[in-house]
Amino acid sequence: MPALLPLIERKPTIEASLSVATPDIARLLGAALTGRELTRAEGQILFETQGADLAALLHAADVVRRQRSGDTVSFAVVRNINFTNICYMACQFCNFGVRKDEAGAQWLSLDEVTRRAEEAWNRGGTEVCIQGGLHPDLPADYYVRLLEAVKRRVPDLHIHAFSPFEIWYGVRKARMELGAYLAMLREAGLGSMPGTAAEILDTQIRLQLTRNKLSADEWEAIIRAAHGVGLRTTATIMYGHIDGPAHWAAHIERIRSIQKDTGGFTEFVPLGFVHEHTRLYRDHPEARPGPTMVESLKMHAVARLMLAGWIDNIQVSWVKLGPGMAHAMLACGANDLGGTLMNESISRAAGAKHGQEITPAEMVRIIRAAGRVPVQRKTLYGTVEDFSDHDPDDTKPLVERQSGSNPLAFLTDRRQDRAAR
Numbered sequence: 001m002p003a004l005l006p007l008i009e010r011k012p013t014i015e016a017s018l019s020v021a022t023p024d025i026a027r028l029l030g031a032a033l034t035g036r037e038l039t040r041a042e043g044q045i046l047f048e049t050q051g052a053d054l055a056a057l058l059h060a061a062d063v064v065r066r067q068r069s070g071d072t073v074s075f076a077v078v079r080n081i082n083f084t085n086i087c088y089m090a091c092q093f094c095n096f097g098v099r100k101d102e103a104g105a106q107w108l109s110l111d112e113v114t115r116r117a118e119e120a121w122n123r124g125g126t127e128v129c130i131q132g133g134l135h136p137d138l139p140a141d142y143y144v145r146l147l148e149a150v151k152r153r154v155p156d157l158h159i160h161a162f163s164p165f166e167i168w169y170g171v172r173k174a175r176m177e178l179g180a181y182l183a184m185l186r187e188a189g190l191g192s193m194p195g196t197a198a199e200i201l202d203t204q205i206r207l208q209l210t211r212n213k214l215s216a217d218e219w220e221a222i223i224r225a226a227h228g229v230g231l232r233t234t235a236t237i238m239y240g241h242i243d244g245p246a247h248w249a250a251h252i253e254r255i256r257s258i259q260k261d262t263g264g265f266t267e268f269v270p271l272g273f274v275h276e277h278t279r280l281y282r283d284h285p286e287a288r289p290g291p292t293m294v295e296s297l298k299m300h301a302v303a304r305l306m307l308a309g310w311i312d313n314i315q316v317s318w319v320k321l322g323p324g325m326a327h328a329m330l331a332c333g334a335n336d337l338g339g340t341l342m343n344e345s346i347s348r349a350a351g352a353k354h355g356q357e358i359t360p361a362e363m364v365r366i367i368r369a370a371g372r373v374p375v376q377r378k379t380l381y382g383t384v385e386d387f388s389d390h391d392p393d394d395t396k397p398l399v400e401r402q403s404g405s406n407p408l409a410f411l412t413d414r415r416q417d418r419a420a421r
Helices: 003-009 012-018 023-033 041-048 050-069 110-122 142-153 164-173 179-187 202-210 216-228 245-262 280-285 293-307 325-330 345-351 360-369 408-421
Strands: 073-076 078-082 127-131 158-161 232-239 265-272 336-339 371-376 383-386
Touching: 012 023, 012 050, 023 078, 041 073, 041 245, 041 293, 041 383, 050 293, 073 360, 078 110, 078 336, 078 345, 110 127, 110 142, 127 142, 127 325, 142 158, 142 164, 142 179, 158 245, 164 216, 216 232, 232 245, 232 293, 232 408, 245 265, 245 293, 265 336, 293 325, 325 360, 336 360, 360 371
Parallel strands: 073 336, 073 371, 078 127, 127 158, 232 265
Antiparallel strands: 371 383
């Protein structure tokens, strides 16, 4: 955190920040501040800023965040349920999937999935996020039966489930038309979908990441179809591997174009590549060990400016970046901290080290430390509770943290750094 302070600490006004930026960047940011839509080329230019230009970018993103979303920071109380890690797709960036005869292969029973969903509800959860590998023996009606089982046991729990890749797989298993299949899932209890499996919406990059099993056009078609049957989705980007500024700007522009047509995205979620245990990092000579801290700052800031007025919720993934970096992103365009999770398997399998759960009380402390107002939300951004004047009841994590791992240690570090200065 101390290394980031010169970038995210503000000059007294945005005008002061723009006055020390180069003239071209100052004009571009000035246009964004007045509501002009940024082009893909302009987004790429902003991704390449440094020094005073970068500081001005981050300040401008914070100003636009305040204009579009106010000073609240939201979070949801969520449980992730990864019902199977058995998957034969062999995506190069993923270390989650195993074959069904490998040690550690797991396929949860419907009873266990519903038990976990009920436990989440009893701990104050409003959502379960359900995703899994593409199991070769998955029955054609499995996703429907899963949804119906959860709804029978916990009728009022919101089910946020099935990535576009899972939908692609389910359609082929069921041999149904895409729109009809999605409508069937919605009728069975699906409330919304994660817009994961987007990675980078660029054909050449996807060929190297996934061998184009789910093409960019197929991902978009599934998302548009979901929006068409009334299912809202998130939008994501996975960055920091074999990609760069041109890909990032093009990806955000494509997300914006979809949103202009459908209005179905609830939020944009940048997901930094977690490299440690992945084949992509081991085997690809150009693969990087995830994004740098500065690239993550830029991603949240540029997304805020390019998507302003179209997608006004920019989420930071504390699982990918850690609570300390998530705190920093709140000064650079982000207004949402995602979910408390309770359990998380996919990022941990790739090497993430930031734990499985942050409790509501910890979320509130992070938000308050950033000088913002904490609000617990529903999946689709309705308010559950405003914590501007009180604290939530604390809840111990379902899985106790390793000894010595304190997700809020950065708050103490930051206070000590300020005192030293």
